[in-house]
Amino acid sequence: MKRGLVIGKFMPLHKGHIALIAFAAQHCDELIVSMSYTDADPIDGHLRFSWIREQFGSAPKIKPHIIKDDFDDETLPLEDRTRIWAQKMKAVYPLIHVLISSESYGPPFARHMNAQHICFDALRQQVPVAATAIRNRPLTHWDFIPAHIQPFFLKKICFYGPESTGKTTLAIKMARHYHTAYVPEAARDLLTSNAFSETDIIAIGRLQHQYIQEQSQTANRLLFCDTDAITTAIYSQLYLNHVPAVIYELEKQTRFDLYLLLDIDTPWVADPLRDQGHRRKEMLQLFEQALQQRQLSYQKISGSYHQRETLIKSIIDQLLQSW
Structure with a gap:
């Protein structure tokens, strides 16, 4: 079995994330979608996770997981941060064969995971939006928010x-x-x-x-x-x-x-x-x-x-x- 991994805060889950996850699912037999959260997040972590489960509940290949982010250290260089991430992911999840991301952390993270990295739409041309922009101005970016999440905003x-x-x-x-x-x-x-x-x-x-x-x-x-x-x-x-x-x-x-x-x-x-x-x-x-x-x-x-x-x-x- 070829197992893939997508990570993120998904704060909130938006159509760019959905496109990323759909793309990732095409490149593996099972896809773990790992959502990290902290108690200080501006949107409750368990609410966000419920949005992910509702979005992908009918896709048996996609396996949403929630993980508390008590292991990251944002003061470290990206190389060291992704090494810590990889250690945590290896301890929590089964063997990962492929990491799919749109971010600069992808290559070093995949290397530390001993996994292949596949990049998706790094320039965000397919779905030009970011979660921060949605949180700051949700009505301006309304069409990028899935229908079941729109009531929150x-x-x-x-x-x-x-x-x-x-x-x-x-x-x-x-x-x-x-x-x-x-x-x-x-x-x-x-x-x-x-x-x-x-x-x-x-x-x-x-x-x-x-x-x-x-x-x-x-x-x-x-x-x-x-x-x-x-x-x-x-x-x-x-x-x-x-x-x-x-x-x-x-x-x-x-x-x-x-x-x-x-x-x-x-x-x-x-x-x-x-x-x-x-x-x-x-x-x-x-x-x-x-x-x-x-x-x-x-x-x-x-x-x-x-x-x-x-x-x-x-x-x-x-x-x-x-x-």
């Missing part, structure tokens, strides 16, 4: 604030404008009035979280959310004088990259679930204080509906240049 934008400020309309419009998905307000799918219980508020929180998870799987770069768990907590406190602990736990599970706090300088439009029209200023203060208490950054959006739409597009377009 999705930028979530929350339309946030009191009743009747245009959150739903703006979420839908922005999703259409940026060709992506939006998350509706779960409360409107569960309630017909504001006479609700703690059981209801927990159901709302869980359904809102479920909606976010579901829409994240198909969203394109951006996900626009009509409300969040903080909003659920505010209304729970307002109507029940209590916030169930599960709502705070759900809040921790979703991080928003941008909060848009909608001001109350729009006409009040009543409906069966809106009954705080007489307290709009007070409600706005509650919403803003909740962000400030959590030290979350936000943009306050005022003006007519058209002015809001124009301003929000301007803010997002500017952020897309750095995302």
Whole structure:
């Protein structure tokens, strides 16, 4: 049996890595894909390894392995570093016959492994991307990220604030404008009035979280959310004088990259679930204080509906240049 080896941090796995591994698999009977990690990695090692296993789960020739990187010494010259790597690989894996890489470490590493080296696309002409570039600007390099990994890098934008400020309309419009998905307000799918219980508020929180998870799987770069768990907590406190602990736990599970706090300088439009029209200023203060208490950054959006739409597009377009 001819056994091959590909190593990497795969932080994250991207289409360049996938092309490398597919190429490597053509040159051996069994391919070990060794993913190294440390506890200080910016992306959790076990999450990254799950991405690799999901990508190659149907390829019996490819054998993903995870190894803690507690043996490398970046202060050493490449020749000495690769000698240490080879010692570790020989101790952990069966006999390796061929090493496949796109990096300068390939030839010395293969020599220390007593293996043949095969180089793949060293100039990155086939798939011109690097993992560092993806981590720094994932939306710019979106098309190089496998579909099952894209939800991790999705930028979530929350339309946030009191009743009747245009959150739903703006979420839908922005999703259409940026060709992506939006998350509706779960409360409107569960309630017909504001006479609700703690059981209801927990159901709302869980359904809102479920909606976010579901829409994240198909969203394109951006996900626009009509409300969040903080909003659920505010209304729970307002109507029940209590916030169930599960709502705070759900809040921790979703991080928003941008909060848009909608001001109350729009006409009040009543409906069966809106009954705080007489307290709009007070409600706005509650919403803003909740962000400030959590030290979350936000943009306050005022003006007519058209002015809001124009301003929000301007803010997002500017952020897309750095995302």
